[in-house]
Amino acid sequence: MFGIDSTVLLFVLLAGCSAGAVAYALMYTRISNEQNVEKRLQTVKSADTDRLVVKASRDRMAEAAKRRKSIQESLKELDEKQKSKDRNVKKPPLKVQIRQAGLNVSIERFYIYSAICGLFLSAAVYFAGAPLYVVPGALLAGALGIPRWIVIYIRRRRVKAFLNEFPNALDIIVRAVKSGLPLNDAIRLIASESLEPVRGEFRRIVESQQMGLSIPDAAMRMPETMPCPEAGFFGIVIQIQSQAGGNLSEALGNLSRVLRDRKKMKAKIQALSMEAKASAVIIGALPIVVAILVYLSSPSYISPLFFTSTGHLLLGIAAVWMSMGIFVMKKMMNFEV
DSSP states (O other), X not given: OTTOOHHHHHHHHHHHHHHHHHHXXXXXXXXXXXXXXXXXXXXXXXXXXHHHHHHHHHHHHHHHHHHHHHHHHHHHHHHHHHHHHHHHHHSOXXXXXXXXXXXXXXXXXXXXXXXXXXXXXXXHXXXXXOOTTHHHHHHHIIIIIHHHHHHHHHHHHXXXXXXXXXXXXXXXXXXXXXXXXXXXXXXXHHHHHSOTTHHHHHXXXXXXXXXXXXXXXXXXXXXXXXXXXXXXXXXXXXXXXXXXXXXXXXXXXXXXXXXXXXXXXXHHHHHHTHHHHHHHXXXXXXXXXXXXXXXXXXXXXXXXXXXXXXXXXHHHHHHHHHHHHHHHHXXXXXXXX
C-alpha cells in the first residue's frame, strides 16, 4: 500500500505502541501522583471552605451569645437598682413625699405648719364645746394626720397629671428622633414645651445632664421624684438602648403604646367597679343619714345616743366597725394595673 511493505508498516505500528506503553509505564507514577495532589488540593480547599463557614457561623453565634449576655447583665443590674429604689418609691420618707408632691417646702417648715394646724384644730374643737378628752385627739389629727393626708393627696394628683401627659411627650420624642433630631434636643424640647409636671421632670434630666450626668442615669433617677412605674419604664428603655443599642424610636413608641393601654385598662376597671363603689357609698352613708332623719323627726328618741356615756361608747364601737367595713370594701374595689 502506497509503495510501503506491510511488514514495515506493521513493525512501525508495533514500535509506536511499544514506545507509548513504555512511556505510560514510566509516567504512570507521576500522573497518579499529580491526580492525588489535585484530589488533596480539592479536599484542602473544601475543608478550608467548610472551616471558614463553620468559623463564621461560630463567630455569629458567639456574637449573639455575647450580646444576649450583655442584655441579661444590663437587665439584672437595672433590676437590682430598681429593687433598691422600690422601698423608697412605695413607702418613701416624709421628705421624699414632699418632694414628690412638687412642694417647695423644707421639712422644718412642714413641721411648723403641722404644729400650727394641730393647735388650730384642737382650739376649734375646744371652743366648739367638745369634751376635754377629744382635744388631744384633735391635736394629734391636726398635727400628724391632716398635713400628711394633704401631701399624699397632692402627690397622687401630680402623678395622675403626669400619666395623662407622659404618653404625648413620648410621642413627641419618637417623632423628633425619627426626623433626625438627637435625643438631647428632643428632651430639651419636652422640658420647654410640654405641660407640668412632665416639663419639670424632663427639666431635671436636662439640669442633671448639664451637671455631667448622662441621660440614661438621669432618666433612671426620675422615679425618685415621680413615684410611678411608668417613669421607671422610661429610664429602663433609655438605659438598655444606651448599653445594647437598637432602635430608640421603636422602643419609645412601644412604651407609649403600652402606657396608653394601661390607661385604658385602668379606665375600664374604674367603669366596671363604679357600681360597687356606689353601693359602698350608699351602705357607708346609710347609718349617718338614718341618724340625722331620726334626730330631725324625734330628737328625744335618739338624743341619749349623743349625750350619755353609754351612747358615746356605742357610737365609738359603731365608728370602728364602720371604718373596718369601709376599709375592706375599699380594698376589694382597688385593682393594681
